[in-house]
Amino acid sequence: MERATVVVGYEDAELLDIACVTSTFSTARDVGADPAYAVTLLTPGARTITCRPGLRLEANGALEHHTATVDTLVVVGGLGSERAAADPVLLAHVRRLARDARRVASVCTGASVLAAAGLLDGRHATTHWRFAGDLARAHPAVHVDPDPIFVRDGRVATSAGVTSALDLALSFVDEDHGPVIARRVARALVTYLQRPGTQAQMSLHVAAPAPTDDVVRRVVDHVAEHLDADLGAAALADRAGVSERHLTRLFRAHLGRTPAEHVRRTRTEAAAALVATTDVPLARVASRCGFRSTETMRTAFLDAYGRTPSEHRRAFVTTS
Template sequence: MDERRVLVVGYDAAELLDIACITSTLEITNLHGATPAYQVRLASPGGRPVTCATGLTLMAHETLERVTGPLDTLIVSGGLGHGKAAADRSIVAHVRRLARESRRIASVCTGTSVLAAAGLLDGRRATTHWGWASNLASRYPEVIVDPDPIFIRDGRLCTAAGVTSALDLTLSFVEEDHGAALARSVARYLVTYLQRPGNQAQMSMFTSAPPPADELVRQVVDHVTAHLDDDLSAAALAARAGVSERHLTRLFLKHLGQTPGRFIRQARVEAAAHLLATTTLPMTAVAARCGFGTAETLRQAFVARYGIPPSHYRATQSTTAT
């Protein structure tokens, strides 16, 4: 193989970052000696310039209708124009055609809707930008939509979450194609701390949403996040709030969409992830600070949440390495 042919599909109102995270990462990989190198091309319907959602215009290399395989990787970008793109029979048909001639098929952000419209995700797990996940699930019930991970790989089909997750997905391709050492080198050049594991959540509860509107729920949440190593059993929290356990659960489901127990587990694991990445505390100390009885309990919860053990997370994400 002389080159790995990578085709990025753009369309009107595509997201510039979705495209640039892919193209820049692969071209930088070439500069770092990738063998075989990537040949990265942007295709659009009719070969027309891609006017991105930001108002900037990209010149396409290829006319989508005229591209033929075989391709190494086919990637559909996302953007505000994804709905029209998914409703465009010509775009969908050519994506479906090229998918048959590609070793690897991917989408970024809302580009998942184009793959779904092509029937490529039927019966498969897929992700997309968290803000569009429910819409994707309702429009394409055959797709198993998981809004949590940064990216998902199901066989040769890969879907990435919102915008800059394209960087994480592309770095994972580099690692798969050329090894971890080159992927780390490219990540350092990009001034990003390696790549986040695909199972890492798109959003943190500490940054993703405003405080709950309900005063009682807000007080309980504030107590939980400030006292992760306390007794946070349902009984203890309900007693603190002056309500029954059943009523507290109803309030959490109404205002946070999850039970108190699930919220607490998520808060503890995310706090542990932060400590693992930013401190050199022993695993037992991290477990204790975050309310896990033992390091093994932390490990089990971490694997359930992120799909990797905490030791691996620290090894790849630590900001304290010298």
């Protein structure tokens, strides 16, 4: 059964907010996500909306007429968000759909709509840094943080400006289908798999810079999609059909590191994304990402980020 995903739009919504969400979920279907996402754009009265820079976007249905169960509800932002947040009918239907949804989220100034609907009271939230102060002043019951790419607080998530919707949607794909599918989606979109954090924090690139050498490229792709497999130098060289020494020379020439260093880095970054964006127990994170134990993963985190997995999770994830 498909995961019903509803995106709420309105006049003067930001087109990129909508596209980042809808394209991420539709791409997940293309790369093997099962169950797939069924994405529906709803607007008040099923009206066609004008999005910046003047493009017209046709809705799939009327917000007020949608009665089917919603898995994920996403309210987008845009120049019209202030009017949307002041529309009592729109707010009532957002509250109605959010009541039974598994997840509720906003993009950019869509947070003001969730806040006006009372869905952010007592929660941590973010929005575009330019509008964070306005959100905090208008809704003092909301704990607004202008720094993170996105914030997860229980079943409610809020993201920063426009393209951060990609990061948020990718985290949902990872949560639903695991890191392999999430990486495939990110590669298809030619983007980064981001974890929540301030602009000064680390980000996870889902693939090494595309090496020109076919052997290195094949091995890099294999590593990214089989983190819990045997990725020792002998196994990788055997898969590539070259000697360990030659594979090491190729990796140093094209990536500036050995195969073992690349495997450790890829596993650590994948684990960091899981730790920061999910509540998966650390032992399971270690196993999924190919670490022999949580202690081995802990050492890798200390070397890479200067903090333990538990400290990393506390820094990036809030729960209600």
